[in-house]
Amino acid sequence: MKGNEALAESAIRAGCRCFFGYPITPQTEVAAYMAKRMPKENGIYLQAESEIAAINMVYGAAAAGARAMTSSSSPGISLKGEGISYMAGADLPGVIVNVQRGGPGLGGIQPSQSDYWQATKALGHGDFHVIVLAPSTVQEMADEIYDAFDLADEYRTPVMILADGMLGQMMEPVSLPEKKTEFPAKPWATTGHRNARPHNVANSLHLKPEDLERMNVERFERYKTIKAREQRAETYLTDDADIVIVAFGACARIARSAVNKAREQGIKAGLIRPITLWPFPVDTIEKSVAGARVFLTVEMNMGQMVDDVRLAVNGRRPVEFFGRTGGIIPTPVEVLANIEQLASSTPAAPAAECVGGGAR
Amino acid sequence: MKTVFERPKSLTDIPFSYCPGCTHGIVHRLVAETIDELGVEGTTVGIAPVGCSVLAYDFFACDMIQAAHGRAPAVATAVKRVLPDNVVFAYQGDGDLASIGMAETVHAATRGEKITVIFINNAIYGMTGGQMAPTSLPGQVTQTSPLGRDTATDGYPIRVCELLSTLDGVALAQRVIVDSPKNVRAAKRAIKKAFEYQIDGVGYSIIEVISSCPTNWGLSAQDSLQWMRDRMLPYYPLGVYRDVRAEGFADVAEAAAARAAGPRSETSEGGGR
Numbered sequence: 184m185k186g187n188e189a190l191a192e193s194a195i196r197a198g199c200r201c202f203f204g205y206p207i208t209p210q211t212e213v214a215a216y217m218a219k220r221m222p223k224e225n226g227i228y229l230q231a232e233s234e235i236a237a238i239n240m241v242y243g244a245a246a247a248g249a250r251a252m253t254s255s256s257s258p259g260i261s262l263k264g265e266g267i268s269y270m271a272g273a274d275l276p277g278v279i280v281n282v283q284r285g286g287p288g289l290g291g292i293q294p295s296q297s298d299y300w301q302a303t304k305a306l307g308h309g310d311f312h313v314i315v316l317a318p319s320t321v322q323e324m325a326d327e328i329y330d331a332f333d334l335a336d337e338y339r340t341p342v343m344i345l346a347d348g349m350l351g352q353m354m355e356p357v358s359l360p361e362k363k364t365e366f367p368a369k370p371w372a373t374t375g376h377r378n379a380r381p382h383n384v385a386n387s388l389h390l391k392p393e394d395l396e397r398m399n400v401e402r403f404e405r406y407k408t409i410k411a412r413e414q415r416a417e418t419y420l421t422d423d424a425d426i427v428i429v430a431f432g433a434c435a436r437i438a439r440s441a442v443n444k445a446r447e448q449g450i451k452a453g454l455i456r457p458i459t460l461w462p463f464p465v466d467t468i469e470k471s472v473a474g475a476r477v478f479l480t481v482e483m484n485m486g487q488m489v490d491d492v493r494l495a496v497n498g499r500r501p502v503e504f505f506g507r508t509g510g511i512i513p514t515p516v517e518v519l520a521n522i523e524q525l526a527s528s529t530p531a532a533p534a535a536e537c538v539g540g541g542a543r
Numbered sequence: 544m545k546t547v548f549e550r551p552k553s554l555t556d557i558p559f560s561y562c563p564g565c566t567h568g569i570v571h572r573l574v575a576e577t578i579d580e581l582g583v584e585g586t587t588v589g590i591a592p593v594g595c596s597v598l599a600y601d602f603f604a605c606d607m608i609q610a611a612h613g614r615a616p617a618v619a620t621a622v623k624r625v626l627p628d629n630v631v632f633a634y635q636g637d638g639d640l641a642s643i644g645m646a647e648t649v650h651a652a653t654r655g656e657k658i659t660v661i662f663i664n665n666a667i668y669g670m671t672g673g674q675m676a677p678t679s680l681p682g683q684v685t686q687t688s689p690l691g692r693d694t695a696t697d698g699y700p701i702r703v704c705e706l707l708s709t710l711d712g713v714a715l716a717q718r719v720i721v722d723s724p725k726n727v728r729a730a731k732r733a734i735k736k737a738f739e740y741q742i743d744g745v746g747y748s749i750i751e752v753i754s755s756c757p758t759n760w761g762l763s764a765q766d767s768l769q770w771m772r773d774r775m776l777p778y779y780p781l782g783v784y785r786d787v788r789a790e791g792f793a794d795v796a797e798a799a800a801a802r803a804a805g806p807r808s809e810t811s812e813g814g815g816r
Binding site for chain 2 (some may be wrong): 200201203227229231232233235236237239240241242243244246247248249251265266273373374375377378379382383384385386387388
């Protein structure tokens with residue numbers, strides 16, 4: 184199954200009742216699949232007039248208590264920023280899929296990871312985060328969106344699946360999850376009060392600064408819980424690794440090949456693959472700091488997640504970066520060359536005074 | 544003692560925050576009376592815009608959603624699709640509906656979404672302090688058209704009912720004014736009809752209400768009523784711009800099919816689906 188189609192089918196099985204979208208490459212298979220399947224599932228498929236309308240439809244459907252999603256690619260996600268901010272402000276759950284392409288601007292249509300900053304730091308205006316999940320296989324495209332709806336409802340927050348054009352377009356065998364039948368109650372939803380309760384309001388406006396501050400502080404308390412409970416990462420050969428690669432999504436597959444090749448040469452390389460990009464898996468990074476000599480972040484951008492790795496490592500080890508951008512996928516050979524260079528240039532024992540950062 | 548006048552059930556007891564002479568209060572009341580009379584308070588979901596009437600979510604006693612600027616029709620679309628048996632209305636001002644939200648407005652209308660839109664046209668941005676609106680009149684002085692709206696550079700005001708009446712999804716498009724008891728009663732009838740069309744599944748309905756903004760017009764409440772009559776009505780004539788039932792159709796689908804079949808079908812029986 185194509186990654187985009189596996190994701191769409193799994194969303195339906197997770198109880199997604201509404202899909203609102205707008206055509207953009209390379210995510211269009213999600214919309215096409217939904218257009219075909221949703222009517223059969225008694226669900227709602229609607230091609231919106233714009234990305235802005237689509238995300239505001241997700242906002243409305245979420246307020247009405249339905250599991251709802253939209254999908255797009257990088258330029259379209261910028262347009263959705265407004266609605267995502269309003270969803271966060273009104274504490275509405277929903278799922279947004281970004282099948283990334285190169286940027287900025289219209290950029291290109293080849294795979295990229297250049298929306299990492301946007302997804303994890305500033306998906307819209309205001310003080311908020313969304314949970315960001317980064318699949319690296321077609322199976323994970325299915326598994327992560329299946330979980331995303333539960334996470335969104337549990338924490339009343341938007342959740343983003345940050346994929347890329349490579350994962351969306353590639354075909355792999357996939358085992359699809361069972362259809363969910365039980366869903367959490369939503370007593371806050373604006374479904375009509377039936378004269379049985381006070382009126383519900385979905386709203387992000389708080390004109391009194393004290394009220395707005397209280398709402399934001401409460402939301403960040405929830406974020407603390409998310410950080411404590413929901414960090415996810417996969418580790419590969421990190422136990423004895425001198426050189427720890429950090430890579431997510433499609434890039435992690437390439438990094439893994441490079442780690443295997445390095446091991447064949449006797450270089451002790453390992454891989455940390457963040458699955459949640461927010462919350463960033465700082466606990467996993469922390470565990471590897473003591474044994475590692477150096478970190479190497481590999482991304483399909485000019486260096487974005489490397490900021491979070493440096494924050495987690497906090498100057499205790501050098502953190503290097505290698506990336507390709509513009510829609511170019513780095514090759515295992517290129518990554519291996521970076522590993523080899525680090526193996527030959529990094530001192531055998533951890534340096535007493537590590538310079539935080541480390542230039543490219 | 545007999546009660547002769549009371550607050551509609553569909554309004555909360557929170558006092559309106561509107562300026563003296565502003566017509567939002569009248570229109571809120573008409574919408575609330577309509578909801579009461581149709582007995583749908585328990586199943587109505589209202590969408591509040593961005594602008595002076597943003598706080599409508601505090602004033603209406605039904606479930607309410609506050610939408611981003613201009614996006615109320617998109618939000619309303621989704622709510623109605625998820626809850627087709629509920630009544631869904633959007634309450635929007637001129638900047639919200641006809642400027643930043645024009646795409647959402649046109650597309651909700653052309654899809655024939657079974658929602659009701661109450662459109663407050665007072666020819667100015669109220670909440671932000673009196674800037675030029677898409678419906679500000681030629682020559683009208685506002686904070687951002689200090690020499691008067693110059694149509695050579697600012698273009699012409701948009702006649703929303705006329706524009707939307709060309710779209711096949713529109714069941715009812717009517718312009719009313721709330722400047723006198725008689726016209727307030729007429730506005731009430733139009734609003735009620737718009738809700739009834741939604742409940743009967745006829746199509747998208749919009750009631751444009753010519754409204755006032757004494758504060759930003761710099762006029763007294765009384766003079767504002769006169770300004771509405773003297774200045775706004777010539778540009779924005781009252782009337783019914785689309786009413787598919789009055790044209791003899793059951794709903795927008797029937798009307799659209801007849802229109803697509805061409806003029807000849809007008810002699811046949813209304814045109815089937």
